[in-house]
Amino acid sequence: MRTHVMELQDGDRLKTDVFNNAGLHVLPKGTSIHKEEIALLIRHSIDYVDIELREDGTVLSQLDRSDFQKLLKDNFDSTVKGYQSIFLEALTTGKFNQSMVDDKLKPMLEIIDQKKDVVSLLITFGEEDVNLYNHALQVGLLSYYIASWLGYSRDECYEISKAGCLHDIGKSKIRQELRNHTGPLNEAQLDEMRRHTRYGYEIIRDSMPDEVPALVALQHHEREDGTGFPQGLKAEEIHPYSKIVAVANMYVEMTAPDRLKGRPGLLAVLREVYELGFGELNEKVVQALVRHLLPHFVGKHARLSNGETAMIVWNNPSDYFRPLVKVNEQFLDLSVERQLTLEEIFM
Missing domain, CATH: 2.30.30 (SH3 type barrels.)
Structure with a gap:
């Protein structure tokens, strides 16, 4: 299967020997491909290699970048609309139908699980106009990646991703004019906005039997050093899932465009999040983000x-x-x- 080097996946195996334009033997037939081999191929200006057919026979992996981005965007837009319906249901009834979350989120995760180019994912999503709905979905999807990098099982990754998507559901109880406010908040407005964590806990507890997503909604603004809200919890008191969603939320929030300064770069934000891993955010989670995101660059x-x-x-x-x-x-x-x-x- 002829494959572009940027589409190679961890564990692919070369079907033939690889030579550069000068005839130098670069890699032998049967080599198992990992990031080191990909970097070597790039250094030798090799664009395509022949690999053995993958066991799963995935079709997504054979899509070129533009086709995959279109598929990704179409599904992302559909999932955002689904989350908007969930949010509006919470706004009007104080709870939501859990099956709606599963029905919308699982197809999206199946796509990104097969095509693991998380940087393309973040760049594609970064081109969207940011609102409450796509922010929540971006946090959920990035939480999925981080959880997988930390070694959580597939089922656990899904639960963490779902908690990430629901982390801001409590904002449905915040006044719309405050939700849409773009300038700095005064103390009263800030206090009201911070209540979304408790509101989220209540809504999720009324909608789902599992308390963990509710804890994530409550704790995603807590900080390891005790400076967060609403309870000022310290590291050992914060649920592990909350620590993951807190990092994903911080990263997505910091990549959102500023009205005056425009959109910050992914790398600049990653540097800032990296620094926060030495006090406010969980170091292990931040290290997982940095160490696994950078190879995708x-x-x-x-x-x-x-x-x-x-x-x-x-x-x-x-x-x-x-x-x-x-x-x-x-x-x-x-x-x-x-x-x-x-x-x-x-x-």
């Missing part, structure tokens, strides 16, 4: 601080934010070229 294009466009070739395990990049035909190790930094990631 390999093969993506980036803007350097000098204005040049580069392709990320290899991640530096000792300095996460200073990878090996390729500018035209020149390779630059940013851990050595300290005057240069990555400014933005794009497709």
Whole structure:
């Protein structure tokens, strides 16, 4: 099966020997592909390789990037509309039908589970106008990825993702004018907005037998150092699922566009979240996000601080934010070229 190097999946196996344009033998037939092999292929400017047919025979993995993005966006839009219905039901009745959550979320997770390019996912979603509904879904989907990186089972990942999608359901009880407020909040407005965590707990408890998603709604603004709300809990008092959703929520929230400053870059936000992992956010969860998100930057294009466009070739395990990049035909190790930094990631 002829496959572009950017579409290779962990564990794919080469069907034939691979040679570069100069005839140098790069990888032998039968090699199991992982991120190291992908980086090697990129360094040798190899675009396509032949791999053995995958056991699952997935069709999604053979879609080109534009087709996959369209499929992703169509399903994302449908899932957002489904969440909007759930939100409106909570607004009018104080509870929602749990089966509606499952019916809308599971098809979306099946798609992203087969195509694990989380950076393309975040870039695609980042092009959308942010509102309460797609924010909640983005948090749910990113929570799914983080949970899988932490080693949770498939069923646990789904439950964490569902809790992430429902984390802001309590905002249905917040006045619409306050929900839509774009400027800084005064103390009274801030106090009212913070009540959404308790409202969310109540709505979910009235809608589902499982208390854990309700705890996530209650605790997703708690912080490891006790500075969060509504209860000022400390690390050992916060549910593990809440810690995951808190990191996903922070990341998605920080990537939202600012009216004056525009949309911040994924990499800049990732750096900020990384720093928060040394006090406010759970370090283990933040490390999982950073360590597993950065390898997905390999093969993506980036803007350097000098204005040049580069392709990320290899991640530096000792300095996460200073990878090996390729500018035209020149390779630059940013851990050595300290005057240069990555400014933005794009497709």
